[in-house]
Amino acid sequence: MKKIHHAVAAAALAALLPVAAQAEGHYVPGVEGIQAASAPPPGMYYLGYLVNYDINSFRAPGSSDNLPGHNRGTVTALANRFVWMTGTKLLGADYGMEAIVPVMRTSLTINAAGVSDSRSGLGDIYVGPLVLGWHGAQWDAVAAAGIWLDNASTSHPASAGKGFKSTMLTGGATYYFDTAKTVSASGLMRFERNGKNDAGFRHGNQISLEWGVAKNFGTVQAGVVGYSQWQVSDDSGVGASRDRSSRHAIGAELVYPILSAGVFLKGALYKEVRAEAGTGAYPKGTLARFTLVKAF
Known part of the structure; x- marks a missing residue:
C-alpha cells in the first residue's frame, strides 16, 4: 500500500511540474529593477530580456524543505518586448x-x-493594450493591464507553455531624491489572476513585487535590487491544497547607456534567499539577467 501511495504522489507531482518549473504564474520576477516603474517618453522601443534561471533545488509541496534526491533545472529565456508610447494623453498620462x-x-x-x-x-x-506613464518633477508612475495567452505547448514537463490564460495588472512608482535625478528608489507590483487549465485546475492568484535603489556614477547607474512573489489565493481543482507558494530574492544591477545609439544595457544578478511551495513542487535558485533597450 505504501508503494502505491508513493507512486500516486510522484504522478501528481509530475503532472504539476510543467507549470511549477518557473513558479505558478506567467510573470518572471527579476526582469525589472532600477527605475522599474518609469515608462519611457513617446516613441517605439524594443526591450530584449535574456534571462537564465538556475534551479538548485525544488521545494516539496506545502513546505520550505527540499525534495529528496538530485533535483536540478535551468530555464533560459529571451523575452522580446515591444512598446509603443503613442504620444496620446489619457488620464494625464502618456x-x-x-x-x-x-x-x-x-x-x-x-x-x-x-x-x-x-x-x-x-x-x-x-498582449498589453493599456500602458499609462506619468512623469513629475521628481517622480514617475506607471499603470498597465493585459493578458497572457495560452498559445505555447504543454505536452512535456519542460514545455514552455503554462496551459492557461492569465490577466495581469501592473502599478508602481519611482521617486528621485534630488532634482538632478541621480538617486532613485522604485517599486513595481504585478497582480496575476490565473485561469483554469484543460484539466480544470486553477493556480491561485499571484502578486510580484520588484524593487530597486540606485545611484548615478556619471553616466553609469548601479544599485541594489530584489523581488518577492506571493500566492494570494488558494488553488482549486483536483489535487489542490490550501498551501500557498512564495519566494524572495536580492541582488545587484548595473546600467550602462550608449546614448549615441539610443541603447541602454542592463545586467543584474539575483539570489533567492527563501522559497516555499504551494500545491506543487516549487523552484529555488539564482537568476541572471541581461537587458538591451533600443529606442527607435
Whole structure:
C-alpha cells in the first residue's frame, strides 16, 4: 500500500511540474529593477530580456524543505518586448501599448518525480493594450493591464507553455531624491489572476513585487535590487491544497547607456534567499539577467 501511495504522489507531482518549473504564474520576477516603474517618453522601443534561471533545488509541496534526491533545472529565456508610447494623453498620462514574445529553453532533472526532460520553444505571449506613464518633477508612475495567452505547448514537463490564460495588472512608482535625478528608489507590483487549465485546475492568484535603489556614477547607474512573489489565493481543482507558494530574492544591477545609439544595457544578478511551495513542487535558485533597450 505504501508503494502505491508513493507512486500516486510522484504522478501528481509530475503532472504539476510543467507549470511549477518557473513558479505558478506567467510573470518572471527579476526582469525589472532600477527605475522599474518609469515608462519611457513617446516613441517605439524594443526591450530584449535574456534571462537564465538556475534551479538548485525544488521545494516539496506545502513546505520550505527540499525534495529528496538530485533535483536540478535551468530555464533560459529571451523575452522580446515591444512598446509603443503613442504620444496620446489619457488620464494625464502618456498612453501606450505593448507585447511580449518569449522564446525559452528548459531543462529539468527531478529524480523525486522521475522527470528528465529538455525542451525549446515559443512561450506564452503577452498582449498589453493599456500602458499609462506619468512623469513629475521628481517622480514617475506607471499603470498597465493585459493578458497572457495560452498559445505555447504543454505536452512535456519542460514545455514552455503554462496551459492557461492569465490577466495581469501592473502599478508602481519611482521617486528621485534630488532634482538632478541621480538617486532613485522604485517599486513595481504585478497582480496575476490565473485561469483554469484543460484539466480544470486553477493556480491561485499571484502578486510580484520588484524593487530597486540606485545611484548615478556619471553616466553609469548601479544599485541594489530584489523581488518577492506571493500566492494570494488558494488553488482549486483536483489535487489542490490550501498551501500557498512564495519566494524572495536580492541582488545587484548595473546600467550602462550608449546614448549615441539610443541603447541602454542592463545586467543584474539575483539570489533567492527563501522559497516555499504551494500545491506543487516549487523552484529555488539564482537568476541572471541581461537587458538591451533600443529606442527607435
